[in-house]
Amino acid sequence: MxxxxxxxxxxxxxxxxxxxxxxxxxxxxxxxxxxxxxxxxxxxxxxxxxxxxxxxxxxxxxxxxxxxxxxxxxNAEDIFDDGYSWVGGNPDGDITLVEFMDYRCGYCRRAFPEVEELIASDGNIRLIVKEFPILGEDSMLSSRFAVAVKQMEGDDAYKSAHDALMTLKSEVTPTALERLADNLGMDANAILEHMDSPEVTEEIRQTRALAQRLQITGTPTFVMEDQLLRGYLPLDNMRALVAQKRQD
Structure with a gap:
């Protein structure tokens, strides 16, 4: 009725x-x-x-x-072209996917291999990662380490550190991060010293401010073109949304 x-x-x-x-x-x-x-x-x-x-x-x-x-x-410029966030996938892709993530977030970890599969299997998606540590001191230490690696060692090193942090099983401590940097062939002392630098602090602050303007309160949160996707989405759902955006 x-x-x-x-x-x-x-x-x-x-x-x-x-x-x-x-x-x-x-x-x-x-x-x-x-x-x-x-x-x-x-x-x-x-x-x-x-x-x-x-x-x-x-x-x-x-x-x-x-x-x-x-x-x-x-907020399009700060979302898609802030000048500091890591950009992967296909830089010239016809779809841009932005992820606000936290290394200690269970759903971010669950989404991680699925986002990787989406980017690899599609081949035409530009991926932007936003460091958004909101789950405590371990989250902040992880993001400071990742941002420090990017600023000191470059984008390729950041990707290696990012992947390692997303799958890290141990507690996040300075010792664990030093060991991780050593295993990745990086200058561990320089990176750990840079973690508390004003440059790292400012990058995280700017991403937090952007998230606040977008009314983002949890992770993962994705931006796909003009759409905010709040929370974890299975791979098939992400693929369906990509297909829909290409038809729009």
Whole structure:
């Protein structure tokens, strides 16, 4: 039954035409009768409530998507071309995927191999990684290490450090990070010293400020073209969204 049917049923409860029904001036007896009829109708037709909830959720989703698109548009330069975030995949790809991530986030770790598979199997996606440590000291240490590697050693070294941090099983400590840098053939002392530098702090601060403007409060959060995708999405869902964006 359609939701409009419920409105028609409400109008039929009055002896006067629907256009003349004045809900503000109903007597107490009329209000009680009206409420009883509405309750009886909903109990007899509970599917109407489900339809109403579904329609409300659909409208809210549409409103959120429009708001997100406006936020992305207003911050497009900082999202897609900030001058410091790591860029991988196909730099000339027809689709850009941006990920705000935290190394200690379980869902980021779950998404990691799936994002890698998406980029590798598609071949035409530009990937941007945003360091967004929000889950405590281990998260911050990990991001400071990764950003320090990028600033000191370059993009290829950053990718190696990023992958290692995403799969790191041990607790994140200066000793563990020093060992990781050594295993990757980097200057561990220089990187650990650079981790607390103003340059690293400023890069993380700028990404945090961008996330705040985009109303991002959790990880992973993705930006695909004009759309904000809040939370983990399975690989098949990501592929479907890429295909949809190419058709738009």
């Amino acid at each position: 359609k939701i409009l049917t419920l409105a028609a049923a409400f109008a039929a409860l009055s002896m006067t035409p629907a256009t003349a029904l004045d809900f503000d001036n109903l007597s107490e007896a009329e209000r009680s009768a009206f409420r009883a009829e509405v309750r009886a109708y909903l109990l007899d037709n509970p599917e109407v409530i489900i339809e109403a909830v579904e329609q409300l959720e659909s409208r809210q989703a549409q409103d959120q998507a429009a708001q997100d698109a406006a936020l992305v548009s207003a």
